[in-house]
Amino acid sequence: MARLILASGSPRRLELLREAGYAFDVHPADVDESDFPPSLSPAEIAELLANRKADTVARRFPDDLVLAADTVVALGNQMLGKPADADDARRILRSLSGTLHQVITAVVLCRASTGTRLSKTVRSSVSMREMTDQELEAYIATGLWEGKAGAYGIQDNDPFVTRIDGSLTNIVGLPMEQTRAMLSDCGYEPAR
Numbered sequence: 042m043a044r045l046i047l048a049s050g051s052p053r054r055l056e057l058l059r060e061a062g063y064a065f066d067v068h069p070a071d072v073d074e075s076d077f078p079p080s081l082s083p084a085e086i087a088e089l090l091a092n093r094k095a096d097t098v099a100r101r102f103p104d105d106l107v108l109a110a111d112t113v114v115a116l117g118n119q120m121l122g123k124p125a126d127a128d129d130a131r132r133i134l135r136s137l138s139g140t141l142h143q144v145i146t147a148v149v150l151c152r153a154s155t156g157t158r159l160s161k162t163v164r165s166s167v168s169m170r171e172m173t174d175q176e177l178e179a180y181i182a183t184g185l186w187e188g189k190a191g192a193y194g195i196q197d198n199d200p201f202v203t204r205i206d207g208s209l210t211n212i213v214g215l216p217m218e219q220t221r222a223m224l225s226d227c228g229y230e231p232a233r
């Protein structure tokens with residue numbers, strides 16, 4: 042059977058897939074995540090980037106099954122991605138303070154040699170309480186915002202999230218229930 046390849050450098054995605062019991066290799070996709078048409082919605086951006094990650098790695102390993110994902114935060118129709126630096130993280134967190142927003146992950150499975158392509162986009166809702174400037178600065182100092190869409194990590198005992206509706210693993214970067222179903226459709230089951 043062809044290998045399963047995780048086309049991601051995200052430690053959260055690796056951990057979720059490993060915890061679920063799958064055997065896989067990891068080959069992160071090096072793609073430009075800032076290059077997309079400005080007219081796209083947050084979900085469309087996540088879908089475009091997940092497909093781009095999958096295709097980049099599938100070209101290198103055409104006979105294998107490639108899994109890629111992209112997670113964005115949507116505040117209304119505004120897309121908030123990963124912060125470039127601490128100032129950007131401050132700006133993002135200020136805009137999320139006291140809001141109900143969505144976390145959207147697009148998942149793509151593809152195998153180039155057979156033309157296989159499955160995709161799924163999953164949304165979760167997150168309520169965030171208002172944060173004071175002092176709380177914001179304390180959080181920025183932890184560095185936990187780095188590399189995370191929306192500049193927060195729900196898995197790090199995030200102090201600002203008050204409620205979530207929908208999949209938790211989707212917020213962390215890979216909606217496992219849907220990913221399991223997609224893998225199963227391609228004949229892949231956990232090894233244990």
Ligand SMILES: Cc1cn([C@H]2C[C@H](O)[C@@H](COP(=O)(O)OP(=O)(O)OP(=O)(O)O)O2)c(=O)[nH]c1=O
Binds near residue numbers: 110
């Ligand atoms: C909202 C949120 C996002 N995130 C993370 C998941 C993703 O790693 C990241 C979104 O960035 P992505 O661009 O989706 O992924 P990535 O750059 O980390 O990895 P790759 O492109 O190689 O697959 O934000 C959390 O870990 N916790 C959270 O609560």
